[in-house]
Amino acid sequence: MQLKKISVSGGICALACMSALFLGACTRKEEPKKTAQTSTQQAHDTLAKIKEKKVLTVGVKADTPPYGFIPQGKSEPEGFDIDIAKQIAKRMGVKLNMVVVTSANRIANLTTGKVDMLASSLVHTRARDKVIDYSVTYFADSQKILVPEGSSIKDLDDLAGKTVAVGQGSIQEQMIKKLQPKAKILSLAKWSDTLQALSTHQAEAIFSAAGVLGQLKKTAAEAGLNLKMVGKDGLEPIPYAIGVRQGDAALRDEVDFLLMSMVDDGTYKKIFEKWWGEIYSQPYKVEVWPK
Amino acid sequence: MNSGLDWQVIFGPEGRHLLATGLWVTIQLSFYSIVFSTVVGLLIAMGRVSQSAVLTPLRAVLAAITEIFRNIPLLVHLAFWNFGIFGFAWVQAAVHPATSLYSLQFLASICALVTYRCSYVAEVFRSGLQSIPKGQMEAARATGLSYGKTMRRVVLPQVARIVIPPLGNQYVGVTKNTSVVLVIGVKDLVFQAYQIESVTFQVFLAFGSVMVIFSAVCLLESAALNWCARWMDRKWGGAIRPAGKKQVSAVTA
């Protein structure tokens, strides 16, 4: 009876796989056309629609300090990305409508038109650029290493043979494998878990972007655990940019020009120093084109 | 991601390597947890079933422990062992020799899986032991066999027959329980599924393929254990079996 059950289940599984293969083959042919079509259709109208409705809907994070987070005691998200988005809306002369998104659903929110653009700690990768379009890079966070105060680790080379904590599925997880193959990697669900690993001596260092490490360092300090950021400057910078739909040229140009105007009149410098002043002494050099 | 299904992410060399390493970790975790929870469960059951008055405080302690452990979720056990117990420097030093083979998190996972499962396994053994009529033990002792010999030759073989089907259920439960260890960073099958998904965004394929693999593993496991039960029946057939009652609990977590 059990053997019969197995063969029946196996048969159904095989059937499911084959039908998924079919669906997959079909989907692959249709979907890209459909998405591109709806995307470009919506894209052509986006800037005009924004100007007409006088509302700019932006996808923002609420769980990723300092890009977008909800401060203790408040209910609206604040952060670096949000200040940038507010400036863009202000310079467009429209109202800003913030929609909270997560890493899991932000791309889909953009492609299906729920938001007009994304200011959600969005990293510019080649893989993603095939699906959406990006503005110029408005920030690049370089990688650093966070270690306990008394640690002897100073650089990537010192990490050989040591246990390094990273976040599951993060870019840094892939990066550290290439940069220091001799390091032992401990992948935890959230970046805050890496602090637990550090405090229980299950990891000797945390490898991440300076922004993330800055937050972790602050949290640890509040708990009485003193950490320090080491590693050379400018290591493997990750570019962040505003996301718009594939083919949405008008909106992308507008966002680019507005970002550059923010650099021109010093607003960008002010926003940068507010959120990154403690970690970076110089504001990021956003690409500014001559007029 | 609406770019269609890219089967390469699971059938390509990278995908297969990740899934294979994950599967191997899951199998190792299940194996060790099954072995240790059986041993611990049996010991607890034997302790609870014992009749001697001397051991009464032990029985009370064991009863309390099993009751406490089974009412605490697996994740709490896991966090407790990993961040609590294995956070102490002396514990880390004590298990240091083993860490060359298995990571600290792997060891903590086994401990957690065992403490979670041992109370259920103990219950299974306890009802198995209690279903052997006292007459068996008395008769065997009367013919001159020692306590140890009686247990080994008379009681335990009968217990084994009764106990294998529900134990099988528990073992499959252990295998399913191993899926939560990604929370503390053990690179098991579910962890690899998450990895593949985060790089390729192929949700359906990454998690779907792991669901199929898990399903296959657990179904094979129950088939194997069922076969074991039937083999035991043929070898030691004819002994007491609780009549009519459903032996396999539908309620396994």
Place this chain on the structure above:
Amino acid sequence: MHAIIENLPYMLGGLPYTFGLAVIGIFFSFFAGALLAILRLSKIKWLHYPAVVYIEVTRSIPLILFIFFVYFMIAGMGYNVSAFSAAAIATVVFYSTYIAEIVRAGIQSVDGGQMEAARATGLSYVRAMKKVVLPQAIRRMVPALVSEFTIIIKESSLAMVIGVPEFFNRVFITNARVLTEPLALLGFAALIYFIICYVLSLLSRRLELRVDQ
């Protein structure tokens, strides 16, 4: 100790999510499970076998995979599904198969003679089920259902992997912030779960005794 007292409101504020998941889970699973049980008990081959396969396969897959799958699939299709809803859906889909077994056992435990006697007095199959068999079956299912409810309360802690702010997630987050008192905080979590689940298991045992009368 200090950490527990300071963060008590925050941590306990996760209990509504825990109970919410369990209540929604058991409620909808009951109907889905009853449906599955009927399909499984059916004599019609093409209803019976798919139900059997579905139940066996689903019971071989851990809940955490369902939670990830449901959440990322729905979010990936563009819907703003909350983590809680995704976890609730996954819970219902998963536990319906276990409830199906409980319902099946409950219905089959009612003596066949009841159905025969009911039909003999002239009641139709449906009315006999509704008025005679099911009330008895449901009374027998209640202890097992309470037991299943306890299990869902424990398994609700898994919902933390997609960020549901339920009780254990909050304890975990608090620990990641406080860092210095893991044993105290985790011990506190264990205590709360123990109190809830132990009370429920006592209730289940008391109900079982009452049913056996």
